[in-house]
Each structure stands twice: as C-alpha cells, then as structure tokens.
Amino acid sequence: MKYILLMTGTKAGVQGYLAWSQRDRDAHMGALQSMAKEMTASGEFVATQGLADPGEAKVVRGERNGLPATDGIFPESKEFLLGYWIVDVPTPERAYAIAARISTAPGPGGVPTNMPIEVRRFATHPESKS
Amino acid sequence: MKYILMMNTMKAGAGIPAWPRKDLQAHIAFMHSLNKELHESGEFVLAEGLSFPDQAKVVRAGKDGLPVTDGVFPESKEFLAGFWIVDVETPERAYAIAAKASAAPGPGGAPLNMPIEVRPIMSAPPPEML
Numbered sequence: 001m002k003y004i005l006l007m008t009g010t011k012a013g014v015q016g017y018l019a020w021s022q023r024d025r026d027a028h029m030g031a032l033q034s035m036a037k038e039m040t041a042s043g044e045f046v047a048t049q050g051l052a053d054p055g056e057a058k059v060v061r062g063e064r065n066g067l068p069a070t071d072g073i074f075p076e077s078k079e080f081l082l083g084y085w086i087v088d089v090p091t092p093e094r095a096y097a098i099a100a101r102i103s104t105a106p107g108p109g110g111v112p113t114n115m116p117i118e119v120r121r122f123a124t125h126p127e128s129k130s
Numbered sequence: 131m132k133y134i135l136m137m138n139t140m141k142a143g144a145g146i147p148a149w150p151r152k153d154l155q156a157h158i159a160f161m162h163s164l165n166k167e168l169h170e171s172g173e174f175v176l177a178e179g180l181s182f183p184d185q186a187k188v189v190r191a192g193k194d195g196l197p198v199t200d201g202v203f204p205e206s207k208e209f210l211a212g213f214w215i216v217d218v219e220t221p222e223r224a225y226a227i228a229a230k231a232s233a234a235p236g237p238g239g240a241p242l243n244m245p246i247e248v249r250p251i252m253s254a255p256p257p258e259m260l
Contacts, residue, residue, distance in 0.1 A: 004180065005189075006210065047176070051134065052250040058221075060228035062243035068222075068229035070248075079208070081136065081249065092187075093197075099189035100197035116188045116200075120210065121181040 002046065003095040005085040005102060006118040011054050011076060024108045031105045039087060039098065046086035054080040095119050132175060133224035135214040135231060136247040139183075140206070153237045160234045168216060168227070175215035183209040215251065224248050 020028070039045035057080060058070045074080075085102065089095050099117040107113035146154070168174035186209060192198035203209075214231065218224050228246040236242040 068225040096197040103191035
C-alpha cells in the first residue's frame with residue numbers, strides 16, 4: 001500500500017527554520033537524507049520532495065476570459081505543504097513508524113523537532129501502479 | 131520546472147460519494163482525460179487521489195521514538211484530496227493546467243471551480259534552506 005507523509009507548516013514556521021544555525025540545519029537535513037537512504041535500502045522508498053517557499057504559492061480557480069484566475073494572498077495561519085515522502089509499505093503501522101522517524105529529525109541544539117506528519121493512504125484508482 | 135497541483139478539501143468535501151452516479155462518472159472521466167492529455171504532452175509526472183480524511187492520521191514521535199498517532203481534526207482543517215505533479219516550461223503553464231483541473235464537472239455537470247494550490251517543487255532542499 002502506498003502512503004504519502006505530509007510535512008506541513010505555516011509561513012512563520014519557515015521563517016523560524018531559516019533562523020536556525022547552519023550546524024542545526026546541516027544536522028536536520030543530514031538526518032532526513034539518511035532516512036531516505038535507509039528507506040531506499042529497505043525497498044519502501046517511492047519519492048520525496050521539498051517544496052519552494054510558500055511565498056511562491058498560488059491558488060488557481062477556473063478561468064476568467066480563458067485565463068487562469070490566480071490568487072497569491074494567504075492568511076498567516078494557513079498551513080502549507082513543506083515537503084513529502086511517498087512510501088510503499090505492507091501496513092499502516094509501518095507508515096506511522098516511518099512518520100515518527102521523520103518527526104524525530106533534530107531541530108535547534110539537536111533536540112528532536114517532534115513535528116507533526118500527516119499520513120494518508122493513496123486511494124486505489126486505475127492510474128495507480130500499486 | 132516541476133510543480134505540484136494540490137486539490138484541497140474541507141472534511142465536508144468528502145461528500146463526493148453522495149453525488150449521483152452519473153455526475154461522479156463524468157467527474158472521473160474528466161480527470162482521466164486530463165491525465166491522458168498531460169501524458170501526451172509529456173508534462174505528466176505523477177497523479178494520485180488520496181483516501182478520505184477519516185483515514186488520515188497525524189503522527190508525532192513520542193518518547194522512545196515510537197509513533198503517537200492522532201486522528202481527530204478540526205472541521206476547519208483542509209485535507210489534501212489529490213494531486214498532480216507536472217513538468218512544465220513556465221509557471222503560467224502550471225496555472226493553466228490547474229485552471230483546467232479546477233473546472234472539473236460536479237453535480238449536474240456544472241464546473242466545480244475548486245481551488246487548486248500550485249507550488250514549485252525541487253528534488254533537493256532549496257539552497258537557502260541548507
């Protein structure tokens with residue numbers, strides 16, 4: 001079964017991260033990269049991506065005069081997707097265990113961030129390869 | 131450039147199964163034909179629909195790194211219902227595809243004009259985050 005693990009946060013959260021020391025950022029990214037490597041080795045890894053700054057986000061609704069109607073102003077409280085992992089695992093519990101590992105990625109001073117990770121199963125549909 | 135097009139919904143948006151069968155079929159056929167078009171233009175990377183929010187869990191690492199799961203969400207929370215990843219030349223092209231997805235037919239065949247969040251993605255963390 002395929003699951004997507006969603007890491008979300010607010011604009012303020014991204015600003016907070018950018019204020020971390022270089023050493024803390026290196027440790028955080030290093031932990032996430034080594035987890036991706038582990039999941040590749042176990043055959044559970046499908047994909048991971050980080051998203052660009054929420055300032056570049058647009059919301060598109062239908063069309064006006066044949067052009068997409070875009071909107072780029074979001075409330076500060078809005079949660080944005082920061083990054084995701086797609087994993088292929090036999091049970092939901094395994095997906096939760098991987099999410100918990102990601103949640104332990106170190107923050108400032110090496111303390112685990114315990115960031116919340118939303119875990120969602122892919123619906124089976126004709127395009128799904130699973 | 132790769133973009134992720136995210137279709138978000140409130141919990142109430144999970145009411146889709148209550149649509150008349152004919153409307154549901156028209157909606158799904160529209161999504162299939164959009165995916166086919168994107169395959170033909172070489173812009174398709176990935177598209178998935180997610181299972182309904184009642185199966186969503188938020189995971190945080192607890193003591194001992196074990197997963198602590200939480201499944202109760204406020205009614206106001208936005209959930210990811212599905213997404214497309216496209217590889218396009220310009221952000222405007224990503225917005226045009228999002229506008230098309232936004233106009234997918236709903237009950238009675240009327241365009242839903244649902245909001246689609248468009249975000250640039252990258253395979254590595256953005257340089258300013260390292």
